[in-house]
């Protein structure tokens with residue numbers, strides 16, 4: 001324990017691939033060293049930090065009556081085939097074969113393994129509830145490992161799994177875990193928010209993410225300046241913005257040369273961006289075309305569009321798909337387009353776009369727009385749906401105070417998987 005004997009090689013020069021400060025500091029102070037892309041060795045000081053964090057987690061898990069176990073890193077493919085996730089997990093899963101040709105993976109998570117472990121022996125309601133957890137290495141074959149430990153391919157994760165008799169038991173276990181996480185991150189000294197989240201690849205109904213607030217974070221969060229409200233920006237429903245009432249004028253076709261973007265258009269006509277209504281089009285699973293209309297100063301939340309329409313893969317629509325529905329790329333609007341059948345062709349209009357009086361929108365004719373458009377009168381057969389992304393200063397859906405858009409690092413997540 002002598003500092004004079006401490007193996008703590010420090011660095012003066014920061015390697016070029018260390019882009020963010022946490023990565024730079026850990027390398028300079030001799031906490032970690034890179035051993036390969038997204039693979040790190042922990043040196044004595046780094047390991048001591050890791051052990052202290054693990055001790056906090058272990059205490060809080062013990063406090064809620066959760067029991068520690070250790071499951072293997074290498075998992076047989078059969079249990080993943082049984083759950084249907086062998087292929088669904090995609091290229092992020094490290095797969096390997098043994099000398100007999102048996103298929104395995106390096107566990108990215110352990111739902112399959114824990115369920116297999118307990119299903120023959122956890123038989124009576126009298127044995128429940130029971131929560132088993134572990135602190136174990138996890139593996140994800142990231143497309144681009146980066147940001148040091150933040151997006152690495154091997155990492156240590158605490159994962160716990162509760163087994164409950166009924167829904168009520170599930171809610172209680174969820175709350176226990178949620179409270180334990182809150183205590184863990186508080187004790188670690190993090191500034192964090194609990195946000196409502198999407199269950200994503202893991203599945204299930206109800207989920208919260210714990211986000212440490214940091215500029216280096218890859219997630220965008222909306223957070224109220226007054227109350228406790230916080231949400232993943234993709235999950236947040238933006239409020240409808242009303243504009244000052246005007247007498248509706250007649251629609252007019254106007255020539256708008258060299259207006260490639262909505263900003264060019266607003267400048268050319270000398271009108272504010274919010275008096276324009278812009279169009280963004282997507283294709284979902286290659287079979288549904290969705291035209292989305294939002295106010296010119298807003299952007300489309302593609303997760304909200306996908307949740308509304310359904311389907312899996314959302315991509316920008318191609319020119320051919322647009323033309324097949326009577327839409328002119330660059331000048332799209334519901335006016336003079338095909339009528340949506342709400343099966344293969346959808347037109348979604350954000351409520352704030354619906355509220356624009358005497359606005360400007362595309363005419364489905366190259367080089368032309370319509371002005372004095374009043375969507376409630378002029379957009380026929382469209383579906384009104386909240387599809388815009390929240391912006392700084394929007395009203396909080398709970399208390400009405402202005403919200404902030406901040407960045408965060410996901411440090412924990414709790415799911416209610418139910419019977420999945």
Ligand SMILES: [Zn+2]
Nearest residue numbers: 224227396399
């Ligand atoms: Zn609020």
